[in-house]
Amino acid sequence: MTKVRVFAPAKINLSLHITGQLNNGYHLIDSLVAFADIGDWITLTEHGLRELSVTGPEAVPDLSSDTNIMWHAAQKFWSPDRPLSMGLEKHLPMASGIGGGSADAAATYRGLLLLRAAVEGAGTPRDPTPADARDLLAIGADVPMCVLSDPARIQGIGEQITPVPELFPYAIVLVNPRVQVSTPAVFSKLAIKDNPGLDPWPDRFEDRDAALAWIAAQRNDLQVPAIANCPDIADVLSALKRIETCRLARMSGSGATCFGIFERVHLAQAAAEAIRAAYPDWWVRSGRLNGGKQAVPQLIRSTT
Incomplete structure (x- = not known):
């Protein structure tokens, strides 16, 4: 049995400019984002029958359902015939503008890459692919930036990510x-x-x-x-x-x-x-x- 633990940091929009709207309803943004040392914790285990347990001070019953965004990541990045249990230690409040759900999905993705590498004996996780980026964006517009979890300028609907490495850790x-x-x-x-x-x-x-x-x-x-x-x-x-x-x-x-x-x-x-x-x-x-x-x-x- 193999287990992976991942931190899911809160996303902070230091600025958020709405610059347009597409015909499909998606809004265009130009945003400076950073990530805090405050967040949720995700645990992934190659064991069990597709279960999600939720604990922590911000846990609510609905989070453990099969509609949780973490399952969307698992469906795309984990084989359905392999056992998997997920744990969510919830510290960020729901629907709060700091990307809690998106951060959880992004952490699940990062963790599943490592878990898969460990199970298959690959040593290190494979690099993200363009197909990964498309799947992550389909899960949620904030998910790709949360995968990076580094300061960045975000444009488009969330898919244009330009790292900002010099941002001070205020x-x-x-x-x-x-x-x-x-x-x-x-x-x-x-x-x-x-x-x-x-x-x-x-x-x-x-x-x-x-x-x-x-x-x-x-x-x-x-x-x-x-x-x-x-x-x-x-x-x-x-x-x-x-x-x-x-x-x-x-x-x-x-x-x-x-x-x-x-x-x-x-x-x-x-x-x-x-x-x-x-x-x-x-x-x-x-x-x-x-x-x-x-x-x-x-x-x-x-x-x-």
Whole structure:
């Protein structure tokens, strides 16, 4: 029996510009994304009869059903005649704008490549293929970027990925008001769907303050329509902005999770504690960006 464990980091849209809409309804984006050291954990085992167990503080019964996005990845990247059990240790809230489901599917894909290599004695996983990229995009527009789990500029419907290796690992606080937001409902309230893309990306930034100033000059075009659907988002942003050490507060994705960027980890931790004390019903976590470095699958047990 062989087992693989994979970290599924939260995806943070540091900016999200909606630049158009295709005839099939898909929206075009221009977004700077990064990944936090906050996320879910996936366990894959070559054993059992296609079972998914869900644990963790954000576990809900529906997550263990055969409609879970992790099964979509398993159907495409694991042989149906081979045993497989999956475990999801859920730490990210559902429908929260930080790519929880997409991150889980991406982690499942990465883990299945390693699991297959271990089972077949190949040593190392095969490289991703163009066919993989198409299948991953079919599972969800955010899944390919979550497979990368590194800072990147994302364009098109999510398939155009340009790595941004120099992004500083800022300290962050993530806050969700415990309200699920419907992405289609947010898009339906977006008045203008052909907005300008990101400002030109500099060849280099002088320092992390210059990079943060560039990020602050960008937008999340979904923030205003999301607040119209969920006024609690405005409360979250206000709570972050009231913290004197918060350098930037913005919503991620289509909400309702918002992020605050801080100079140092201890400042982010102190801000998280203050917000948690003031709003005990909210989901609040502190950490760092570039947490996707932890997302490499680990072969944690292999016996015969």
